[in-house]
Amino acid sequence: NAGVTQTPKFQVLKTGQSMTLQCAQDMNHEYMSWYRQDPGMGLRLIHYSVGAGITDQGEVPNGYNVSRSTTEDFPLRLLSAAPSQTSVYFCASRRRDRAYEQYFGPGTRLTVT
Amino acid sequence: GNSVTQMEGPVTLSEEAFLTINCTYTATGYPSLFWYVQYPGEGLQLLLKATKADDKGSNKGFEATYRKETTSFHLEKGSVQVSDSAVYFCALNTGFQKLVFGTGTRLLVSP
Numbered sequence: 497n498a499g500v501t502q503t504p505k506f507q508v509l510k511t512g513q514s515m516t517l518q519c520a521q522d523m524n525h526e527y528m529s530w531y532r533q534d535p536g537m538g539l540r541l542i543h544y545s546v547g548a549g550i551t552d553q554g555e556v557p558n559g560y561n562v563s564r565s566t567t568e569d570f571p572l573r574l575l576s577a578a579p580s581q582t583s584v585y586f587c588a589s590r591r592r593d594r595a596y597e598q599y600f601g602p603g604t605r606l607t608v609t
Numbered sequence: 610g611n612s613v614t615q616m617e618g619p620v621t622l623s624e625e626a627f628l629t630i631n632c633t634y635t636a637t638g639y640p641s642l643f644w645y646v647q648y649p650g651e652g653l654q655l656l657l658k659a660t661k662a663d664d665k666g667s668n669k670g671f672e673a674t675y676r677k678e679t680t681s682f683h684l685e686k687g688s689v690q691v692s693d694s695a696v697y698f699c700a701l702n703t704g705f706q707k708l709v710f711g712t713g714t715r716l717l718v719s720p
Contacts (some may be wrong), residue, residue, distance in 0.1 A: 500652070538613075538698065538710040539653075554707070586652055595702050596643050596660075600652030 498522050500601035502587050508607045509577040517572040517604050519587030525599070526592040528570040529554070530562065532583040533603075539586065545570055546592075577608045611636045613699050615711035622718050628686040630714045632673075632699035635680065640701040642666075642675050642682040647696040647713070656684075656697070694718045 503518045521528065529544040541554030545564040559581060561573040570589075574581060584605050588598040616631040634640065641660040645653040657666030662677035671686045682699060699711040 536712055538712040539708075540710075541707060544707075588652075596641055596658050596708070597655055598653075598708065600654070602650070602652050 500587055500589055500599050502585075502601035502604050504604060505602065506605050508609065509574075510609055511577060511579060513577050514573070514575050515577065517574075517585055517587075517606070519570045519572065519601060520568050521570075521587075521589040521599070522568065523589060523591075523599065524567060525589035526567070528564065528587065528589045529598070530560070530570070530572045531586045531588065532556065533586060534583050542572065542585075574606075579608045582606060582608045611640070611701060611703055611709045613701055613709055613711035615697075615699050615714050618696075618713075618715040620714060620716050622689055622716070624691055624718055624720050625688045626718075628684070628689045628693075628716065630684040630697055630699075630716070632682045632684065632711060633680050634682065634699075634701050636701055636703055638703045640703045642673070643700045643702070643708070644671070644673055644682075644684050645698040645700060645710075647698065649695070653698060689716070689718045691718045691720055 500521045526547050530542040531539040540556045543562040545551045584603050586603050587601040590598045612635045614633050643658045644656040646656045647653045657668040659666040659675035665674045673684045696713045696715045698713045700708045
């Protein structure tokens, strides 16, 4: 199993540009999440999904969109990038019955200039 | 609300030293508590967990005991190695989907 994969690993955007961060998992996990990691702030939940076709907002959803058309994929879209979105983004997945056992991808480091 | 407070780092130790990283929490209900570790360039990995008061989680020589009376879950290791250098996150979960993470503590171990 590849686990949770994320692409790209690094990305530089200009303010106002749009892009999609990709996330895929091959463990047939129902739940998937997106977090951002900022210095001194730990990880903050952006959006999450409890299954295909179902998404919900986390702690810091503004400026981000998600969709979940398949169990495997959970892309994160930035419609109009802002410097405040410079961060490291992690995708995670887990089984429905194991709230604590999240599997994280390797992360995407995004810089918005 | 639910929150986790960790000691600020970095924590700098020599190899074979004793490690303690403090973690305290505030939560409604009865949370489960976790330590995650993030090695350089990688995502977070679950290190250990405890799901009820007085439980001790352990893995790879690390231990943490769920102390309800002091709302703490301190991480300890008797003899650290250079390979333990990483960022350690304390987290809690009160159910359903959401984990609440602390800010992380960086550990640097020198030979």
